[in-house]
Amino acid sequence: MIQAQIYLFLDAAGRRSYSGWLRFFGQVVRQFDGFVNIQMLEVEGKNNLGLALIFENRQKLDAFFESAVFHQLMRRMKPHFEKPYRRILFRARNLYDYKKPTSEDKTLVKAKPSHMESPTKPAEQLNQSPVEKASDKPSSEIEVDEHKKVVDLSRYQQA
Numbered sequence: 811m812i813q814a815q816i817y818l819f820l821d822a823a824g825r826r827s828y829s830g831w832l833r834f835f836g837q838v839v840r841q842f843d844g845f846v847n848i849q850m851l852e853v854e855g856k857n858n859l860g861l862a863l864i865f866e867n868r869q870k871l872d873a874f875f876e877s878a879v880f881h882q883l884m885r886r887m888k889p890h891f892e893k894p895y896r897r898i899l900f901r902a903r904n905l906y907d908y909k910k911p912t913s914e915d916k917t918l919v920k921a922k923p924s925h926m927e928s929p930t931k932p933a934e935q936l937n938q939s940p941v942e943k944a945s946d947k948p949s950s951e952i953e954v955d956e957h958k959k960v961v962d963l964s965r966y967q968q969a
Contacts, residue, residue, distance in 0.1 A: 812868050813900040814875070815851060817860040824890025828859050835883050839863065842877075844870025871899075 820828060829850075836848045844866040851860035865871035874880055875897075884895065 811846060811901075812865055812871050814863045814865075814871055815860060815898045815900070816863070817851070817853070817858055817896040817898075818887065819858055819892045819895070820887070820890045821892055824887060825857060825859060827890070828887075831887055832861060834886075835861065838879060838883060839874065842870070842874045842879075845874070868899075868901075 818824070818828070832848075832850055839845055839848055842865075846864040846866060847862075848864075849862040851862055852858075853860070863871070863874070865874065
């Protein structure tokens with residue numbers, strides 16, 4: 811995917827007519843092959859407005875920018891330009907797939923190995939821990955093995 815951001819430097823009248831122009835721009839651009847998305851951009855702290863266009867690849871984006879339609883769309887706003895628009899290209903690559911799996915995706919998922927089925931240990935394995943049983947002596951009389959540093963809390967747990 812490739813993204814182009816177009817920044818427009820508009821006068822007050824251009825800023826007022828921007829949202830209507832952008833809606834029309836969006837209706838036109840979505841008819842182009844390879845179009846994915848359009849977004850409105852507002853530069854914080856400034857009066858600059860813009861748009862982000864996302865296309866499947868560079869060739870399809872370039873075809874749109876080189877078209878007479880794109881130049882006609884930009885000419886509609888040109889009377890309101892305080893200075894020429896600025897275009898920046900970004901290549902977008904997803905690091906992760908954020909889409910939610912569909913029922914079709916779930917059928918394609920391979921079965922997990924048996925050792926990964928349960929994230930917790932079975933109860934019988936927990937009872938085989940190397941912790942020594944607590945004595946009935948008060949805590950001040952219990953001998954602590956300094957090498958183990960293990961505390962047995964079993965007498966505090968309810969069965």
